Amino acid sequence: MAYDKSIAAFEEAYKVIPGGVDSPVRAFSGVEGTPPFIERGEGGYLYDIDGNRYIDYVQSWGPLIFGHCDSDIETAVIDAVKRGLSFGAPTTVETELAQEIVDLFESIDKVRFVSSGTEAVMSAIRLARGFTGRDDIVKFTGCYHGHSDSLLVQAGSGAATFGNPSSPGVPADLTKHTLLATYNDIESVKQCFADSKEGIACVIIEPIAGNMGLVPAEEQFLQELRAVCNEHGTLLIFDEVMSGFRASLKGAQGITKVKPDMVTLGKVIGGGMPVGAFGGAKEIMAHLSPEGPVYQAGTLSGNPVAMAAGLTSLRKLKSNPALYVELANRAKTLMEGFKKAAEAVNVPMVTDVRGSMFGFFFSDKPVKNFADALENDQKLFAKFHKGMLDRGVYLACSSFETGFISTATTDAMIEESIKAAYETLKEITA
């Protein structure tokens, strides 16, 4: 495949945008080659400015569960645009979308809309701190919750420790209140509770982790986590920005029996437009401004165009519950195909699927936490990624990302992708 125009476009972008991209994951830093610059999408396909066509398993990093240019979402957005882009005043579409979410999630009585997942989580943490009157929070190594200061803390050793910021510009004074635990390891959580002098406001977790590759939490672990939180009067927050409406219609909450106190949502909830949300029990949400003292605001929050895209997406998902079975079947077929292709060249691979989410690691042991994930063969992944791209298969450009199936991903696309995997693996292990 020729990438000449994308290479030139990347050079131009580099001159005026740091790293040439507006979000670091897009830069292809961990893989070979230059990121294709996208001209347009159509159903399950992406087209770049060199005219190459790709089967899209990134789907804007999750939001596009109906693929590109879904006609219902497009119509709803265009209708909304014609009424005006933004008012900074209440609209009924916000209540309609809120109602859909409240109906769907048992743990949500009230919900507030924001413009990104980062904002949703940042605000949920503030509310949890305001509600409990405590500063310390617990997060898990390898879980991503957006780029707000107190959450930009990741890898420590396996043991629970007080977090060090993982980016310059984040004051250690802020992250000292973020305690790190190990995913799927309840003892590490208990250690955080023992280490915290003043008590813990909340534990935040991706109940199906998607930002260290796809690593679901074990049911027993979630149950124990719930029990520990109950014991300490600590709020349990499920960050379902990625897994919401992806793992199932209700996200992880359609799979686990464990009920969180608060939930954060994003990605699919905006159908491709910038929307995030956080919600919970009404006693907790009553602490939020203007009902309560915890401040949170946004000029474009609940934007009517974005709400229209989200509402249409959610109603489409709700009206067709069988859809998640179809998406999961395609995801399973794809992962079984990749695994067999790897076996054919004696390369170990572990795979997992949750609804429309899939993940694979070039690794010979199950991945239960971030330390396990780090053991995957990233060099082999980089070669695999390039080989697949050259064969028209657009996978996320890091071995720590999750892949997505949309309703526009056909069986023929899955078959073609598996064939590409056989060819690529044969080539890169020869």
Ligand SMILES: *Cc1c(COP(=O)(O)O)cnc(C)c1O
């Ligand atoms: C993507 C993501 C976020 C951040 O959302 P943005 O819209 O990128 O700010 C937060 N939490 C999880 C679990 C995510 O996957």
